[in-house]
Amino acid sequence: MIVGTQGRWPGRRLGVAAVALLVLGGVLSCVGGLGGYFFMPxxxxxxxxxxxxxxxxxxxxxxxxxxxxxxxxxxxxxxxxxxxxxxxxxxxxxxxxxxxxxxxxxxxxxxxxxxxxxxxxxxxxxxxxxxxxxxxxxxxxxxxxxxxxxxxxxxxxxxxxxxxxxxxxxxxxxxxxxxxxAPVVVGLRSALPLGGGLLLPGAVSGVAALRLRRRAVAAAAPTAYTVPVPGV
CATH class of the missing domain: 2.10.109.10 (Umud Fragment, subunit A)
Structure with a gap:
């Protein structure tokens, strides 16, 4: 496993932030869409x-x-x-x-x-x-x-x-x-664009975290070498 200087894989914090943004954005979008528009059309x-x-x-x-x-x-x-x-x-x-x-x-x-x-x-x-x-x-x-x-x-x-x-x-x-x-209508309908606004940075952060980890894995991979054969 590839870890950073503090025992964590590179981009871990960025990945955690990405997951948090995606989960929160998804919840707000669902609540806002269902509550504000489906159940209050x-x-x-x-x-x-x-x-x-x-x-x-x-x-x-x-x-x-x-x-x-x-x-x-x-x-x-x-x-x-x-x-x-x-x-x-x-x-x-x-x-x-x-x-x-x-x-x-x-x-x-x-x-x-x-x-x-x-x-x-x-x-x-x-x-x-x-x-x-x-x-x-x-x-x-x-x-x-x-x-x-x-x-x-x-x-x-x-x-x-x-x-x-x-x-x-x-x-x-x-x-x-x-x-x-009414506050409940305004609040629910405001949750939809707010949730949508969190999904994009969450996705971007997730992609960035994945790239950082892949680069770290590639950099830590052992360098291939060949053993010279005598007389060749």
């Missing part, structure tokens, strides 16, 4: 039914690792519960056990008998487009969902004939909206 809002909060063409980041849904959450869900084959985006206004109701002439919906404050709806009109009176006791494990643009949203109010009270199951929820400036 950016979607484009396809229609105006969530205006003014989320207009058509706007970007939305969804956390696909969501474990529960609260009132007011904007969710991405499988519209198969409504007999449709696509993903939809709506706001959950009532959860299992709630009673959501509307009486024509009222200026708001009521949640569990009290006026529901919805500052996010378009033009401050939460009852726009309501097809008529309704009173729904949301089954456990289901959600009553509405668009923020109530005058242009084919939401739970129009699904009474295809689902339980127009609701969707929590199990159909694929993700919940998360602020794209």
């Amino acid at each position: 950016t979607r484009v809002m396809p229609s105006d039914h969530m205006r003014p909060s989320h207009p058509a063409g706007g970007s939305m980041v969804f956390n696909l690792l969501v474990t529960g849904v609260d009132r007011g959450d904007v969710v991405l869900f499988d519209a198969g519960a409504w007999g449709e084959r696509h993903l939809s985006v709506e706001r959950a206004v009532a959860v299992g056990g709630d009673r959501i109701a509307y009486t024509p002439g009222d200026r708001t919906l009521t949640l569990n008998g009290k006026p529901l404050d919805e500052p996010y709806v378009l033009n401050g009109d939460p009852v726009a487009g309501s097809p008529g009176a309704f009173s729904v006791k949301v089954p456990e494990g289901r959600l009553f969902v509405l668009g923020d643009n109530r005058g242009n949203s084919a939401d739970s109010r129009y699904r009474f004939d295809v689902a339980e009270g127009g609701t969707v199951p929590v199990s159909a929820v694929k993700g919940a909206l998360i602020d794209e400036d």
